[in-house]
Amino acid sequence: MEQKTSKQAHVLVLPYPAQGHINPMLEFAKRLVFKGIKSTLAITIFQSKSLHMHLDPESSSIAIETFSDGYDEGGYAQAESTEAYLESLNVAGPKTLEELIKKLDDIGQPVSAIVYDAFLNWGLDVAKKFGLISVPFFTQSAAVNNIYYHVNRGLLQLPLSETQVSIPGLPLLEASETPSFVHDYGPYPGFSGLILNQFSNVDQADWLLLDTFYELEEKVVDWMAKLWKIGTVGPTLPSMHLDKTLEDDRDYGTNIFEPKTSVSMNWLNNRPSGASVVYVAFGSWASLNPEQMEELAWGLEGSNCHFLWVVRENEETKLPSKFLEEISESDQGLVVSWSPQLEVLAHESVECFVTHCGFNSVIEALSLGVAMVAMPQWTDQPTNAKYVEDVWGTGIRALPDEKGVVRREIVEKCIKEVMVGEKGKKMKENAKKWKRLAKEAINEGGSSDKNIDEFVAKLLCS
Structure with missing residues (x-):
């Protein structure tokens, strides 16, 4: 240039x-x-x-x-x-x-x-x-x-x-x-x-x-x-x-919140060799109701995958009782109030992003080659999620039930599909393609x- x-x-x-x-x-x-x-x-x-x-x-x-x-x-x-x-x-x-x-x-x-x-x-x-x-x-x-x-x-x-x-x-x-x-x-x-x-x-x-x-x-x-x-x-x-x-x-x-980079990155860097991590974040605005928070929590735990989950401080009371204790004892996951999202998505161990599909988050995932589990909440997110799955082919939508809640079984199923499923292989290939095209564009x-x-x-x- x-x-x-x-x-x-x-x-x-x-x-x-x-x-x-x-x-x-x-x-x-x-x-x-x-x-x-x-x-x-x-x-x-x-x-x-x-x-x-x-x-x-x-x-x-x-x-x-x-x-x-x-x-x-x-x-x-x-x-x-x-x-x-x-x-x-x-x-x-x-x-x-x-x-x-x-x-x-x-x-x-x-x-x-x-x-x-x-x-x-x-x-x-x-x-x-x-x-x-x-x-x-x-x-x-x-x-x-x-x-x-x-x-x-x-x-x-x-x-x-x-x-x-x-x-x-x-x-x-x-x-x-x-x-x-x-x-x-x-x-x-x-x-x-x-x-x-x-x-x-x-x-x-x-x-x-x-x-x-x-x-x-x-x-x-x-x-x-x-x-x-x-x-x-x-x-x-x-x-x-x-x-x-x-x-x-x-x-x-x-940043709206005080950056706390070291907590997330130290945890990622200390994952066992070859471990694949699911990153979970819903932006600075989306607010999950307590029932959805509980379903997501146990779905993450049931996936048996390592996970890093960003839960804002004002949302932490919605976490189910004993959840933090269980994941701490098993060393399966970490819940933080803030994370450096770009650094996390760029980390070699992160293979899946559970996201609300805000457009910034979607663009970051596409540009860094990370496949997604889409859980849209409102505004433009349902359309972004449609494109993630059906147009760009880099993720799967976790669909809610008649009450509007994505159940733990669906969360678990979608994460496993991205991480180890046959469709997940194609999603990851597409994610790498979009990563290349994003770099070429700029x-x-x-x-x-x-x-x-x-x-x-x-x-x-x-």
Whole structure:
């Protein structure tokens, strides 16, 4: 990758204030810096106080600035409701973003473009007001975003009236395989509005960036490219897990929770020679009910596989009694409150990932060649799980019963299928294929690298 330089081009990167949105957009900003484009990451005032940030000094050219969501002391947790938070974000956000742009201009760092999270569609209005290039960044899969587009434009009516859904560029979906905001329309008024409104003004944007890579979603990207100028710029993992171009880029650089790397890695490194490990994690938002937690726990124990399970501190009370004692005595598993997910998935002993199928987690597993057991919970996860099993062929879905609970027998069966089953061999082969293609996409001349270069060229010519 040949570095380019520019004294004028300056991109303001504006993620939605959540870990899963900050990480990919920060990694994209690091790529821009490598290409010679000044990048500033804008996070909320509360996040500037609460996030554990450990950006390497070599990445210090990524400036950190703040805007307000209206809850500067507590962020989302301070709001009375989801609706109240989003309303405040939509009022305070644009106002303070404008103030930030003026401030940067006053100190001789004028902004050329705003790359804003598509959840924050008011980013386009601010960009237009200042005559800046406007670029929404979509952190979910192209398939999921295409579904949301069809809902937003009235091409797919809610509530769903059919048991199957046909969308251009996508395989035929069962209603339950669409995002929860689509198939379970109604219970999430705040979030569903946020999600579906991504496309309310997107036709006015100069460019659309997708956090995927072309080879992963060719058909749907090709279809969307008929409507807009599209650029696939993923996978947005730290460079040392992909092309190794950015030598100091080993992790994302931000965490909601205090990193406790040594506990997980020491345990993995001390597994018996040849032991295969199941990694279990459901992200920073998903919350399993006590019955599901118990079923998952005993399913893991019944698999007879070594396992590393991330259970947030506020979820630990849901673990069944004597479970921790039993796995400690047998040395079968370890439960931790946090783990360095990228390092864990990259570890040679980890062969299976039991996941909620958040898109970041799925992309990480695909990029690091790990097969999956999919246990989607809500939002885009059912669609991601469909793709994991039926399109990308890198995992199996652990299906719930009529009560919505995945029983221990199913958990155990799915893990064994991935670890030692005949289908599991094919899943692992496919996982290795996607690992190779993910690296090729971001390497010099790969599909994502070409799109980043094209975006940089537009900035330099503006």
